[in-house]
Amino acid sequence: MPADAQVSFCGVQKSYDGQSLVVRSLDLHIRRGEFLTLLGPSGSGKTTTLMMLAGFESPTAGEILLDGTPITRTPPHKRNFGMVFQNYALFPHMTVGDNVGYPLTVRRVPRDEIARRVKQALAMVQLNGKDDRYPAQLSGGQQQRVALARALVFDPQLVLMDEPLGALDKQLREHMQIELKALHQRLGVTFVYVTHDQGEALTMSDRVAVFNDGEIQMIDAVERLYEEPSNRFVAGFIGDSTVLQGTAGATDALGRRELILADGKHLLGVDVNGVPAGQPLTASIRPERIEASPVALAGGADTPNVLQATVIDVLYFGDHLRLRCALPGQPEATVKLPLSGNWHPQPGQMVWLRMAPQYLRLYA
Numbered sequence: 385m386p387a388d389a390q391v392s393f394c395g396v397q398k399s400y401d402g403q404s405l406v407v408r409s410l411d412l413h414i415r416r417g418e419f420l421t422l423l424g425p426s427g428s429g430k431t432t433t434l435m436m437l438a439g440f441e442s443p444t445a446g447e448i449l450l451d452g453t454p455i456t457r458t459p460p461h462k463r464n465f466g467m468v469f470q471n472y473a474l475f476p477h478m479t480v481g482d483n484v485g486y487p488l489t490v491r492r493v494p495r496d497e498i499a500r501r502v503k504q505a506l507a508m509v510q511l512n513g514k515d516d517r518y519p520a521q522l523s524g525g526q527q528q529r530v531a532l533a534r535a536l537v538f539d540p541q542l543v544l545m546d547e548p549l550g551a552l553d554k555q556l557r558e559h560m561q562i563e564l565k566a567l568h569q570r571l572g573v574t575f576v577y578v579t580h581d582q583g584e585a586l587t588m589s590d591r592v593a594v595f596n597d598g599e600i601q602m603i604d605a606v607e608r609l610y611e612e613p614s615n616r617f618v619a620g621f622i623g624d625s626t627v628l629q630g631t632a633g634a635t636d637a638l639g640r641r642e643l644i645l646a647d648g649k650h651l652l653g654v655d656v657n658g659v660p661a662g663q664p665l666t667a668s669i670r671p672e673r674i675e676a677s678p679v680a681l682a683g684g685a686d687t688p689n690v691l692q693a694t695v696i697d698v699l700y701f702g703d704h705l706r707l708r709c710a711l712p713g714q715p716e717a718t719v720k721l722p723l724s725g726n727w728h729p730q731p732g733q734m735v736w737l738r739m740a741p742q743y744l745r746l747y748a
Contacts, residue, residue: 385452389413390574391437391542396446398432398598406432408598410446414542419568419575421585424595425621431546433595434578438544439463450541466535466543470550472527474519480506480530481515487538505533508567525556532567542574549584561587582622586610594618610670614656616747619668626674626717628667632659632746640741643667646713651689653744665746671720673743676707677736678727689741693717695733709735 385392391414398407407429414420422430435441437448439460448456455463466487474483482489485502493501506512509529519527528548535543549557565588568575579585585592586606593603594617602614613619620627633642633650641655643665653667693709696716707719707729719737721729729735 385449386413386415388415390416390451391576392449392452393433393436394447394449396433396436396443396448398429398436398441399444405444405598407436407443410598410600412593412600412603414574414576415591417572417574418590419565419577419588421577421579421589421592422595423579423582423585423592423622425580428595429598430578430580430593430595434544434546434576437542437576438465438467464538464541466538466540468528468531468535468543468545468548470547472519472531472551474527474530474534476519478518479515480511480517480519480522483519483530484515484533484537487534491538501537502533505537508536508571509533510563524552525560528552528560532564536571536573540573542576545575545577547579548577550579550581557584558587564588586622594621596621613668613745616666616668619745619747624671624718624720625668626671626719627715628669628711629714630665630667632661632663632665634661641665641746643744643746649691651691651739651744652741653739653746654742655746657746657748659746659748663748665748667744667746669739669744671706671718672704673740674717674719675738675740676719676721676729677738678729678733680736689744690736690738693735693737695729695731695735697731698729705729707735709737711737 393410393412396407396410397405399405410433422433424430432441436443439458443456447454481502484505485498488498488501502515506515509532511526511529549560552560561584589606591603591605592609594601596617602609602618610622613622619625630643630645633644635641636652640652643651643653659665691711693711696708696710699706704723705721707721709717709719711717
């Protein structure tokens with residue numbers, strides 16, 4: 385177990401029917417004080433993993449350790465973890481102060497100490513003076529802050545969050561993302577966060593674990609996850625990608641692999657999986673990494689890593705333009721253009737797309 389691991393999943397499996405595995409042989413180490421997000425589509429195993437950590441589900445096999453001590457059979461109320469759910473789970477008949485103080489009440493903390501810590505927790509989430517109100521008198525964002533204060537008031541070792549911002553509107557959700565990240569940085573408590581929202585994961589997390597079919601496909605810092613995805617699933621699930629299909633060619637002196645397209649055009653890219661020559665390849669590149677030009681680049685169509693395309697549509701996104709482009713014999717290409725550019729492409733226009741080799745990633 386790594387020295388900085390606060391929580392470790394060791395060979396953990398989970399099956400509900402005794403046959404199919406929802407979580408498959410999970411080995412995961414959560415670092416003390418980090419903001420770790422479990423990201424993946426529905427049914428990928430991320431929520432089940434969180435529920436096993438919380439103690440609401442039991443592993444079929446394997447062990448979960450907290451600071452090196454097994455907690456697999458420790459009941460939830462003895463794990464000292466704070467929990468925040470999507471539906472807030474506030475008691476409607478209790479005031480905000482009583483809701484936040486509830487975990488301290490069941491722990492038989494003295495009344496004056498409860499009052500002090502409730503006030504401190506509400507200040508932490510910027511709800512000073514709201515302790516006498518009832519949940520129904522608060523907005524959705526304020527209710528979510530109450531739930532967060534309740535999860536923090538007893539100084540938990542970890543705070544576990546299951547899609548906590550899913551019920552909020554887009555603008556409020558984005559505001560809460562910034563607040564959660566700032567709160568985490570102030571407190572230094574370990575946050576484990578479940579979401580299917582890629583943007584949310586990239587905005588807040590120190591590291592992201594991408595789940596699919598019960599397994600972690602990749603776990604890394606957000607920059608590496610986005611810029612250097614380790615397989616086709618991660619490349620396709622995190623952010624937008626333009627995809628090309630072809631065949632593996634030779635490797636050049638710099639270790640870059642050729643991608644041979646159906647029309648005979650050769651591109652160079654980063655060979656992620658070490659594919660033998662002649663095998664099918666899928667290439668992926670982020671739309672913002674593609675350079676678009678209305679005029680032929682030096683060397684024309686024979687310029688390395690330049691493809692000729694036709695603009696299908698131009699979409700305005702406020703901070704950038706998004707081009708949908710047709711390439712011969714390939715899936716539709718997406719290109720992001722900054723608004724600072726001095727040209728505005730039109731549907732039907734011919735454009736030249738340059739895909740720098742360091743950003744074009746090739747997968748088996």
